[in-house]
Amino acid sequence: MEHVDRGDQADRMDRGDRVDRVNRVVGERRRRRPTKSGTVLSEDVIVDCAVRLIGHQGAEALTVRKLGAALGCDPTAIYRYFRSTDDLLLAIADFLIGETLVGYRPGPDWVASLRELGLRVRDGYLRHPRVAAIAAARVTRRHNEFRAVEMGVALLLSAGFSPADAVRYYRAFIDTVLAHAALEASYAALAPEVRSADDRSWEETYNTLPKTDYPAIGTVRRHLAEEMAGSPFEDVLDLVLESLARRV
Amino acid sequence: MEHVDRGDQADRMDRGDRVDRVNRVVGERRRRRPTKSGTVLSEDVIVDCAVRLIGHQGAEALTVRKLGAALGCDPTAIYRYFRSTDDLLLAIADFLIGETLVGYRPGPDWVASLRELGLRVRDGYLRHPRVAAIAAARVTRRHNEFRAVEMGVALLLSAGFSPADAVRYYRAFIDTVLAHAALEASYAALAPEVRSADDRSWEETYNTLPKTDYPAIGTVRRHLAEEMAGSPFEDVLDLVLESLARRV
């Protein structure tokens, strides 16, 4: 499961004005002194390695020491590229956004376009559930996030919303997508045996609840396992978009 | 970085038959040897103190050392009552869930009732964001959640939905509430300086983006800070409930 090509690669080529953590222009070549073990560091290499590390070992494996070991460099070398681990986390989150946007182009139908954007973000998050669990709530202030905001707001403006409403409803939309994606991701990130135990408990525990104490649950009992097993994501997406379409 | 393993909460029990980490019934009196500073420890005392500590000093204050200092005991004394800090967090989460539903009674208006349920869950989570950020990740399928499911499904049934739809839309509703609450909570659980930096970014970073590259962002620029700063929770709640009311 390698994601060799980064989602933002195409975008990063065409601009010479990207600025790194110390406001130095990155367009110029950096001194790439090889580490003791021979690897050559860069922001991309570090982010890629971090994503793979998290995907393989879990979110708690994202420490400068372990990352340094995985990179084959001294842990503190990472601080030459990222101010702090939080800064690194934002870069990882932006990487994730970039990956979900690869190949996405909004169409003329703004509802359908937003719907696809939502589904894409969710798919991207589920592809890296453990990364998503820790990155979903952050504002990355990075290029790929700018792109996503730009596209979303443009769609709502094209729908006819006022600038104020376009921002407001973009926020409502994107937070809903991110929140559900994060919830699903954190669930997917659980250990398999825990997850299946949770699934079974919906069938088992809820089916054994006394009907006298829980009459409503008793009434819908037959549908619980079926409806609770899947994901409500698409339902929610449609519910929100449906209301938005009526409010325009 | 936080360790987020342990899916087993089988040891969390309801009041009567609560069992501690060495499977001893708590109902009987324990040896309550006073600490050096005179305070007498118990699970409840520790949980109460931890909740107050989080509320007063912020999210990062919940460390065994600080909690020990607040309790007036050696930090490691806490391990006599809780296997780990994660175990302690689950105990706090249990306390929190109970708190959320206290005094809630569904009324005749099912939309208004669901709305209040949603707001209550969110308020409860935001009151203790760090706990919520962890608790919402793993859905706790226990007594208080049964109560919430029963009330929610009953409301949707009373609205006229079929049993299958009542379950389906309850899931969509409650997941939306939980997901947004968790998102807000994990954001609120960030370090204060990180959070305010995220907030400022909407004014600062996004306002300086070139209008040629980001025309839509340029158009809505004046509204960004205002609309992105607050929470979209109530908007989303209303959007979802609005669609539900139309589908009944």
Next chain:
DNA sequence: GAATTACGTCAATGGTGTTGACATAAGATT
């Protein structure tokens, strides 16, 4: 070829959760 400096390395600081040994007082047993 010399000068500059970016960046990889190392050592050190002060935080964290957690464990095991130990002492002692609370409660049980007599």
Next chain:
DNA sequence: AATCTTATGTCAACACCATTGACGTAATTC
């Protein structure tokens, strides 16, 4: 009342963690 058990508070220690500052050294520049 005396004795025994053992629960539990304390202490020291361990293994981590993020982050900082000093220091060479090699890569780029001039």
